Amino acid sequence: MSRIVIIGAGQAGGQAAASLRQLGCKDDIYMFGDEPHLPYQRPLLSKQYLSGEHEEGRVFLRARRFYEDQHITLRIGECIERIDVEARAVVTDKGETLEYSDLILATGSRPRRLKIEGSDLDGIHYLRTLDDVALIKKLMQPKKKLAIVGGGYIGLEVASVAKTLGLDVTVIEMEDRILKRVTTPEMSAFYDQLHTGRGVRVLKQTGVSGFAGEDGRVTKVLCGDTEVDADLVIVGIGIIPNVEIAEAAGIQCENGIVTDDHCRTSAPHVYAAGDCSNHPNPLLGRRLRLESVPNAMDQAKVIAANIMGQDKVYAAVPWFWSDQYELKLQMVGFSADGDTQVVRGDQAVNAFAIFYLKGDKLVAVDAVNSARDFMAGRQMYGKKFDARRLADPAVDVKDAVIEG
Amino acid sequence: MAKITFVKHDGDKIVLDGEPGLSVMNVAVDNLVPGIDADCGGECNCATCHVYVDESWMPKVGMPHDAEEAIMSLNPDRQPNSRLSCQIKITEDLDGLVVKLPEFQF
Ligand SMILES: Cc1cc2nc3c(=O)[nH]c(=O)nc-3n(C[C@H](O)[C@H](O)[C@H](O)COP(=O)(O)OP(=O)(O)OC[C@H]3O[C@@H](n4cnc5c(N)ncnc54)[C@H](O)[C@@H]3O)c2cc1C
Ligand code: FES
Numbered sequence: 478m479s480r481i482v483i484i485g486a487g488q489a490g491g492q493a494a495a496s497l498r499q500l501g502c503k504d505d506i507y508m509f510g511d512e513p514h515l516p517y518q519r520p521l522l523s524k525q526y527l528s529g530e531h532e533e534g535r536v537f538l539r540a541r542r543f544y545e546d547q548h549i550t551l552r553i554g555e556c557i558e559r560i561d562v563e564a565r566a567v568v569t570d571k572g573e574t575l576e577y578s579d580l581i582l583a584t585g586s587r588p589r590r591l592k593i594e595g596s597d598l599d600g601i602h603y604l605r606t607l608d609d610v611a612l613i614k615k616l617m618q619p620k621k622k623l624a625i626v627g628g629g630y631i632g633l634e635v636a637s638v639a640k641t642l643g644l645d646v647t648v649i650e651m652e653d654r655i656l657k658r659v660t661t662p663e664m665s666a667f668y669d670q671l672h673t674g675r676g677v678r679v680l681k682q683t684g685v686s687g688f689a690g691e692d693g694r695v696t697k698v699l700c701g702d703t704e705v706d707a708d709l710v711i712v713g714i715g716i717i718p719n720v721e722i723a724e725a726a727g728i729q730c731e732n733g734i735v736t737d738d739h740c741r742t743s744a745p746h747v748y749a750a751g752d753c754s755n756h757p758n759p760l761l762g763r764r765l766r767l768e769s770v771p772n773a774m775d776q777a778k779v780i781a782a783n784i785m786g787q788d789k790v791y792a793a794v795p796w797f798w799s800d801q802y803e804l805k806l807q808m809v810g811f812s813a814d815g816d817t818q819v820v821r822g823d824q825a826v827n828a829f830a831i832f833y834l835k836g837d838k839l840v841a842v843d844a845v846n847s848a849r850d851f852m853a854g855r856q857m858y859g860k861k862f863d864a865r866r867l868a869d870p871a872v873d874v875k876d877a878v879i880e881g
Numbered sequence: 882m883a884k885i886t887f888v889k890h891d892g893d894k895i896v897l898d899g900e901p902g903l904s905v906m907n908v909a910v911d912n913l914v915p916g917i918d919a920d921c922g923g924e925c926n927c928a929t930c931h932v933y934v935d936e937s938w939m940p941k942v943g944m945p946h947d948a949e950e951a952i953m954s955l956n957p958d959r960q961p962n963s964r965l966s967c968q969i970k971i972t973e974d975l976d977g978l979v980v981k982l983p984e985f986q987f
Contacts, residue, residue: 495910498913520921521924542911543911546912771927774920800924805926807926846948848925848948848952849952852928852956
């Protein structure tokens with residue numbers, strides 16, 4: 478009997494199970510998830526679910542009935558503790574051993590935690606799971622002082638929701654600009670002005686040295702000589718891929734679980750997808766470990782196809798999105814790969830896109846409220862562009878391509 | 882409940898019950914309707930949930946909104962009756978709705 482085991486019931490795990498059935502897989506499928514929930518969409522946690530625009534039901538990827546209809550055995554609230562790649566078996570936290578014909582590692586990642594003075598005080602939160610947000614939502618009351626440690630996408634999304642809900646918000650960033658790890662100085666400056674304009678305090682070049690509290694609850698964030706008053710702290714300083722069980726099983730790991738271009742790990746019949754995977758990208762010519770939904774979904778689809786006997790390579794241009802206030806940011810590729818920037822649209826009305834060219838080849842687009850330019854980036858990635866025509870708003874983006 | 886018919890590009894039909902409040906995309910993914918990937922989960926970011934609304938239903942379903950239009954606009958297979966199924970909210974009014982699944986999404 479064949480049994481496919483999926484470790485991790487998140488974006489990648491859920492998609493892998495669905496894609497397997499879509500491709501006609503008749504094997505048993507067991508999906509283990511240590512969170513007590515059906516697979517759900519993390520992006521909503523710092524956006525429409527946090528703001529209250531969507532209720533909890535909207536967060537789940539598929540209804541419970543789907544897994545029953547498709548005979549997918551969901552083992553929710555159960556953790557896999559050990560993998561035995563020789564015996565091709567996994568062991569659950571309840572001590573049950575289960576053999577697999579194929580194993581999919583979709584273990585995701587976890588927030589990097591601060592280990593400094595006062596970091597275990599109440600009121601200091603991390604935002605990764607539905608349960609984290611359920612708690613944070615209750616604490617995000619108007620007028621409360623919220624300090625956000627880390628000016629990355631998650632921190633800034635939380636800032637925009639909190640500011641809109643009427644909290645007093647301070648973002649504390651260690652670098653000299655927000656979003657430094659993920660975008661260009663131009664985009665950082667745009668988002669800095671956006672937040673500052675809405676009344677968020679953005680502190681840069683400010684390292685957090687500790688927290689002070691009263692009666693076990695946080696009251697201040699200590700940043701060297703500066704102090705920031707806080708009733709609530711949310712820390713968003715990056716993630717750590719969940720590789721420990723793979724590593725313990727002798728599967729090659731290095732900044733994630735190392736895979737080949739078919740999403741296969743170093744162990745036979747073991748695949749990895751999503752935040753936990755370190756994979757080669759043939760379009761970019763280098764290895765990547767990505768934290769994005771499209772990456773998790775696409776890798777899951779590739780793995781399902783390969784388990785079903787196809788010969789599929791994972792080769793996709795990375796893309797991502799972030800919603801802050803009424804602005805929708807959509808990104809393709811890595812802006813750091815470019816040497817020239819071309820702006821289309823108008824920053825003053827919050828609708829513009831920056832096209833990044835390397836020579837004349839398109840390598841990235843950051844689009845703010847400009848979905849057409851974002852799609853242009855996805856469809857025309859790697860094509861050659863005439864920078865002068867691209868900059869001309871009268872020229873359609875398609876007509877700025879240099880043919881041949 | 883609203884009955885929704887998904888017509889595959891080869892003509893096969895899938896008839897499903899849609900709960901008001903959900904989107905047409907939700908009904909498709911909950912029932913493994915092929916050709917609706919919905920990578921972004923319904924937030925108008927991925928355009929992998931494209932459908933052609935049966936012409937007779939267009940007045941009731943309505944035209945795409947600006948962001949939806951923008952994200953479909955470069956698709957060479959975009960038709961006058963194209964919609965992103967995640968942006969069509971099911972109401973009792975849409976009982977009987979027929980949508981076609983575009984071949985390019987298979
Ligand atoms: C607040 C927030 C906002 C985001 N916004 C965006 C966005 O706008 N756009 C975007 O593209 N991406 C966004 N991301 C990133 C995106 O959510 C992740 O890249 C995506 O969830 C990765 O999917 P995954 O399946 O690899 O991991 P996850 O979705 O994290 O799923 C992994 C699951 O496996 C479980 N698990 C781990 N080990 C075990 C074990 N041994 N046994 C059982 N279960 C286990 C974990 O608990 C978890 O539930 C956001 C992330 C967060 C936290
Ligand atoms: S599901 Fe992504 S645009 Fe509809």
